[in-house]
Amino acid sequence: MKRTKTLNRARLLISCSDQPGIVASVSAFLHEKGANIVQSDQYSTDPEGGMFFMRVEFDLPAFTERFHEVEEEFSAIAAQFAMTWRLESERKTKRMAIFVSKEDHCLLELLWRWRSGELDVDIPLVISNHEDLRDIVESYGISFHYIPVTKETKQEAESDAKTLLYDYHIDFIVLARYMQILSPAFVQDFEHRIINIHHSFLPAFIGANPYKKAFERGVKLIGATAHYVTNDLDEGPIIEQEVLRVNHRYDTADLKIAGRNVEKIALARAVDWHINDKVLVHENKTIIFN
Known part of the structure; x- marks a missing residue:
């Protein structure tokens, strides 16, 4: 509603x-x-x-x-x-850009909540470094922009993305499993306006393959962390975290499925709080008035 x-x-x-x-x-x-x-x-x-x-x-x-x-x-x-x-x-509706790669679960959660009216936000565009999700995005009537990224073209790709963000008057960005590390210059231009979802319960399992690491460690809780992006990888101010209990019967694939569920919840909740101005950042921590 x-x-x-x-x-x-x-x-x-x-x-x-x-x-x-x-x-x-x-x-x-x-x-x-x-x-x-x-x-x-x-x-x-x-x-x-x-x-x-x-x-x-x-x-x-x-x-x-x-x-x-x-x-x-x-x-x-x-x-x-x-x-x-x-x-x-309150009458001003914030304008959100979504960055995504190939995985669709966080993207779809945001789009569904937006279309149902749960997220009071405008989504003028989605930017991706892959073409895989174009049809899904365009089925929602949202502009999809494919900007490939390689080591050699990263600076140019970020410049193209910035141009789009300014042209569409974007207020903040959500990285919905966007598998690229943003440059310090890009992050600085959008300080405390880039929300990322990390597929583990930070500060544990920083970096790649957290579910493999979690499986090897025999965790009993699987988690996800939504945070503002800084130049320290996966160490920006935490907005929200969500967990789900698991056990020894979960293999790596099961942990990934469980992880996707908590990722969606944590990210959507963080986006909602940001939209409604419930987050204050102080140093590398947040105060959430929810």
Whole structure:
């Protein structure tokens, strides 16, 4: 069922050093602007010199005329507390690009949730280094772009991908089992806006063939990890993890099947939280207001 948007709703996300008066100042500011706070979440790492994180949802009368006014005037509060902050409008639908290689399970999960209205997002295009999934993608009415990647053409391929992302005004990228390592320059251009699914429970079994490693280790839980991409392979801020219990009867093929199921769940949940501005990144960790 498609989610109903509240067209006069905004989300304010804040990170700063913990100090007295933050919540009172934010609440008073929004009250003065005639806003009605409908949800407020806070988290402090340590009241004595730690970090403070806050997510506020509020309804704002005359939203179209006043949203940018609120955004501009809040900068004074932000400066007072040295905040890192952003204000998001619920009426703005984020634009997501999907990168994929040959495996389709994560792609299909995202497309199904998008078509059913569970993911409030636009998907203008899918980029792949293989042609295998073109028919599936195009059957959803989504533009499919084949950009082959070799060691010799990697820089050119990423340049072509960037051009498409900018042309389609993409807000963030999901790597739905895209089996290429992105360059530092590419990652930097989309910092904390690239979500990857790793087919193991990080930090265990980093790199390739995690199910083979898991089988050899005799694991009793199989997992998957959705995380933001950084230049440290498979070590970016973790958004979500999912596990499934297994036993000694599972061979490598069985573990792969189980793994695909948890990959789909973890990735879809991470994408949903990102879409709805429920994730704050601090250093190499995330705070999830879910």
